[in-house]
Amino acid sequence: MARLDVTETFHHISFPGHIHTQDSLNYALHFKFQDRDTVIATYPKSGTTWMQEVVTLVKNRGDPQLSKTVPNWARAPWLEQYYSEKVLGATQGPRIITTHLPYNLLASALQGSKAKVIYVARNPKDVVVSYYHFHKMAKFLPEPNSFDEFLDGFLEGTVSYGSWFDHVKGWTRQAEVLANVLYISYEEMWLDLRGSMEKISAFLQCPLVGEELTSSLRHCSFSSMRDNTMVNYTLVPQEIMDHSKGKFMRKGKIGDWRNTFTEDQICFFDTVYSQQMQGCPLTFLWEC
Ligand code: A3P
Secondary structure (H helix, E strand, C coil), X not given: CCCCCCEEEECCEEEECCCCCHHHHHHHHCCCCCCCCEEEEECCCCCHHHHHHHHHHHHCXXXXXXXXXCXXXXXXXXXXXXXXXXXXXXXXXCCEEEECCCHHHHHHHHCCCCCXXXXXXXXXXXXXXXXXXXXXXXXXXXXXXXXXXHHHHHHHCCCCCCCHHHHHHHHHHHHHHCCCEEEEEHHHHHHCHHHHHHHHHHHCCXXXXXXXXXXXXXXXXXXXXXXXXXXXXXXXXXXXXXXXXXXXXXXXCCCXXXXXXXXXXXXXXXXXXXXXXXXXXXXXXXXX
């Protein structure tokens, strides 16, 4: 099967060319955010789809109608992908917008905006393992060789969407200083989805009560999302995502990296991590 893994380089970062163009990336940089927009920002494989589901349910007060009938990329479109101008330009009312762009590329577009931004990060050992498996099934990403080689690229920041370190440091710094940017980790959601949902719904000024919260929790569980064709990416044609090579909703766990990393890789990772994160107050739950 032919691969679609052409690369679009933009501001020294590689993006999958199958779904990004210079025009769409530039459109994102000059996007006019509206005060009622909700922006979900993530590095890939950090819980993007999960947050799209959470925000959809919060905004719909637990009513699953939208999440069961409209694909996530249509109800929470990507800001930087080729279709964004057509889709976002035509959307009336409060929008849910998703982005994998690093903060520095959106800083000027977000300057002075009251749009609410939710930034989700995940411990990077689980991110890199999830990303490696995703590269095997997503035909718009380069076919990976060994995990060792992929890990090198991840730590160097040469993989698609650039450096995890720059991404996480850039966005979380904003969450420390701006009231309209909320930081939450994948692990916090995993350990306490109810508390996370309450935190997010309060941030979005849409607090959920009773059955609204219960229903939201039910539809955002891993098993519900794994079986929901609107979020598990099985609607995407086989030539773009080959589900025989792996599932998008793969494991959904904390600490799965233990099954992949060798002792040498752990050592190398930890050395690079401590250099790159020096002075950064963030901490992660690596396993539980
Ligand atoms: P794994 O590959 O480790 O299973 P993204 O949406 O940013 O691409 O992230 C995908 C990762 O989030 C996958 O991780 C996926 O299984 C996990 N995920 C998605 N929904 C989840 C949920 N409801 N609970 C736990 N993990 C979830």
